[in-house]
Amino acid sequence: MRLKGIRRSRNVEVRGGRGGGARKGGLGIVGVIAVLAIGYFTGIDVSSLVGGTQNQSGAPASQADSAATQFSAQVLTTTEDVWGNIFPEQLGRTYEPPQLVVFSGVTQSGCGGASGATGPFYCPADEKAYLDTQFFDMLAQRMGAGGDFAAAYVIAHEVAHHVQNQLGILPKVDALRRRSSEAEANALTVRLELMADCLSGIWAMNVKGLMERGDLDEALNAARKIGDDYLQKQAGRAPQPHTFTHGTSAQRSGWFQRGYDSGQVGQCDTFAADRL
Template sequence: MAVGGGLGLGGVLLVLAIGYFTGIDVSPILTGSGSGQSQQTRPLTDREEQAGEFSSQVLATTEQVWSDIFPNAFGKPYDPPTLVLFSQVTQSPCGGASGATGPFYCPVDEKAYLDTAFFAFMQQELGAGGDFAQAYVIAHEVAHHVQDEIGILAEVNAMRQRASEREANALTVRLELQADCLSGVWASYVDDLLEPGDIDEALNAAQRIGDDYLQRKAGRVPNPHTFTHGTSEQRQRWFSNGYEAGSPAACDTFGADRL
């Protein structure tokens, strides 16, 4: 994915400046854990600098795309989220998190949280390498913010609180597949930035983070009642639906008879 040349990040101050101008909060990295306790600022590693640079570029494309789409699709302007990069562990209003929990979106503070080591985990442990696979992950979390902005996230969260565990899981699957579809919509709008193989990278990542694939990888027999994100096939198909249609109207997973 050609998202621009290197920014030449050389240290803490420059990364902080990029965070200020691009909506990325890097303070949890600079203070170590983001726990809110008093800690010493430490230098950034090369991997953290690269993650910050790349994430800022991808986040900028999501802001541009959704700012263009929102007025026509939803009748109001787009208010972009903040992306929080952290290392190992962090705290959010939605609770604590570590790299093991994976990326997540917190509607309380309207921030998406991403461990800087997750990209390496995707490539080394899941076999989902490539810069567009990483961009897809960021776009998916931004898609949850889109859902929050239009009220779907709050509505589904309220429904889940009244539902059984099995029913709540099924609702969560529809929510996650919709986010995959909205990620595909974003991808269609940055098509001029894509390089050969980029969409295949995203589809491969979607396949490697499907519930059935992950349960098999863990040595378990896939149990659909426990799925919370959808199968590999579903995740790939809904991403493709959004990419091919280029419109949020193609992403009504809650009205779909077949996921």
């Protein structure tokens, strides 16, 4: 992704340095995905769910952390430009961008504790997206989804949840989830996540001029590698659709492609779709 000359967003908050405590235990990738769903809709502290101990100290950020922060701030700028245009053009509204909190180790959000184990997430309570600088390494090394555009897609996906929040979709889904069974609530969350993938595709379509050869493949590969069926298979389990919270690999890549091909927010209404 060509980011040279792209300004850093002013909506980035950098918190602390890497804690000195060792990272122990953890939920693994499938657990990470499950915890993300909790963070979207509840106000509980998710740090107790991921296990291990992490110490938040004032240690200076490493060079890798600084590079990740620079990259994230530039990608956030592209989302601000894209949605700043799409909101008035397609929705007749004004876009208010979220803040992106870039941290190393652990931090607190309006939805509870955040750490590298919880993965990137958006908190509607404080309208901020949270990103641990080590996540990009995990995305490439542990999840097989390397490349700068794959990392940019993750940021765009969290911003897409902010778009949903601004459009009033998140609170409506939250209310429905509270009245639903666990399986029904999971199904609602899948539709929410696939919509965010589609909105991420719209962002990608609008930054074509910054894309390099292979970038679209990187994003689609990342979408496939974080599909619920793929993650459960990687964990040695048979896929169990009733437990899915983000959609299958085919669904995630398919809805991203749909957004990329159409560029229209109206094409991302997963809740109106008979089939996902």
